[in-house]
Amino acid sequence: xxxxxxxxxxxxxxxxxxxxxxxxxxxxxxxxxxxxxxxxxxxxxxxxxxxxxxxxxxxxxxxxxxxxxxxxxxxxxxxxxxxxxxxxxxxxxxxxxxxxxxxxxxxxxxxxxxxxxxxxxxxxxxxxxxxxxxxxxxxxxxxxxxxxxxxxxxxxxxxxxxxxxxxxxxxxxxxxxxxxxxxxxxxxxxxxxxxxxxxxxxxxxxxxxxxxxxxxxxxxxxxxxx
Numbered sequence: 001x002x003x004x005x006x007x008x009x010x011x012x013x014x015x016x017x018x019x020x021x022x023x024x025x026x027x028x029x030x031x032x033x034x035x036x037x038x039x040x041x042x043x044x045x046x047x048x049x050x051x052x053x054x055x056x057x058x059x060x061x062x063x064x065x066x067x068x069x070x071x072x073x074x075x076x077x078x079x080x081x082x083x084x085x086x087x088x089x090x091x092x093x094x095x096x097x098x099x100x101x102x103x104x105x106x107x108x109x110x111x112x113x114x115x116x117x118x119x120x121x122x123x124x125x126x127x128x129x130x131x132x133x134x135x136x137x138x139x140x141x142x143x144x145x146x147x148x149x150x151x152x153x154x155x156x157x158x159x160x161x162x163x164x165x166x167x168x169x170x171x172x173x174x175x176x177x178x179x180x181x182x183x184x185x186x187x188x189x190x191x192x193x194x195x196x197x198x199x200x201x202x203x204x205x206x207x208x209x210x211x212x213x214x215x216x217x218x219x220x221x222x223x224x225x226x
Contacts, residue, residue, distance in 0.1 A: 002060065002119045004052070009042040009063040011049035012070050016086050021066070023088035023130040024120060025073055025137060026113070028144040029053070030097030037094060038063075047071060050090040056105075058112035066123070076137040078130070079183040084137055089120055098143055110150050117159040129183065129225040131160035132200070139196035140188050147203035162201070163220035169212040170219050178215075178222040197221075 015021070027050065029037035034055050040046045041053065041063055050072040053061040064070040072090030073083075081087065093113055095105060105113075117131070133149070134142040155162030170178065175194070180186045184193050191208035198206040202217045210218075 002115050004060045004062045007038065007042065007053070007061040007063055009049040009070075010044045011041070011047055012064040012068040015067065015069045019086045021087060021089060021124045022126050023078065023084055023132065024117060024124075024126050025084065025088045025090045025132055025134060026145050026149070027072065027090065027092045027134045027142075028095040028097045028146060028149070029092050030095070030099060030144060032096060032100050034094035037092065041092065050092045052089075052091045052116060053094065054091060054109055054113050054116060055094045056109050058106075058108040060112055060116055066120070073134070073137060075141070077185040078132060078137045089124070089126075091116065093145055093149075095145070098146065102146060102148065104148050105145075105150065110153060114154055114157050114159055117154065118157070121159065128155075128159075128161045132183070135196045135199050136184070139184065139192050143199065147199050147206045151200055151203075161221060161224045163217065163224060166216040166220040167223075169215040172210060172215070175210045175215055175218060178218045181222040182218070182225050 031037040038053055041049050049064050049070040051064045051066055051070050066089055069085050070090050071085060073085045073088060076084040134144045152162045154160050176186055179193050194210045195206055195208035201221050202214055205214055
């Protein structure tokens with residue numbers, strides 16, 4: 001049973017009729033403190049919000065009901081869809097981010113994130129390939145939740161995707177089509193897309209170079225997304 005504290009934000013509106021909730025987007029807050037982030041997400045002048053905030057000690061706040069559209073994704077794209085606020089649930093995970101002293105996510109916090117995600121997935125038909133980071137859906141603008149986020153641990157517990165093995169590296173020319181098959185937009189420079197992929201699925205190599213190890217991992221993830 002996930003324990004949630006209500007902390008309502010006014011920054012939400014109705015989801016468009018007929019649009020399914022089929023995405024889960026994870027962010028870091030990227031502000032000096034968790035309270036700074038919560039205050040901003042609840043400020044009507046800021047016009048931003050999310051559905052949930054997970055604090056570093058594992059406490060979970062609900063800011064927006066899941067049946068409402070929160071303003072967390074911004075200009076975004078995944079698997080041919082844009083404007084992803086309409087079809088997603090957004091979770092902000094408290095962390096100062098790259099600007100204010102990016103640091104490891106505490107184990108208690110990651111456990112709470114996992115429990116919350118599993119709770120959400122039990123209510124909505126969200127495929128594993130649609131559990132993504134902000135940097136996946138906005139690779140030219142965002143870095144979060146970043147290379148320290150435990151995507152593999154989440155996937156091992158049923159949240160998202162993580163490959164168990166890898167094929168031989170495909171040729172370099174296959175890199176962009178495979179990234180598109182995973183879900184990334186293709187109208188950005190390849191190093192930008194590769195960096196976003198690496199932050200999620202190959203964090204030790206988050207430098208934007210599509211080397212053999214990266215191409216093999218891209219192919220492995222693409223195979224899971226088919």
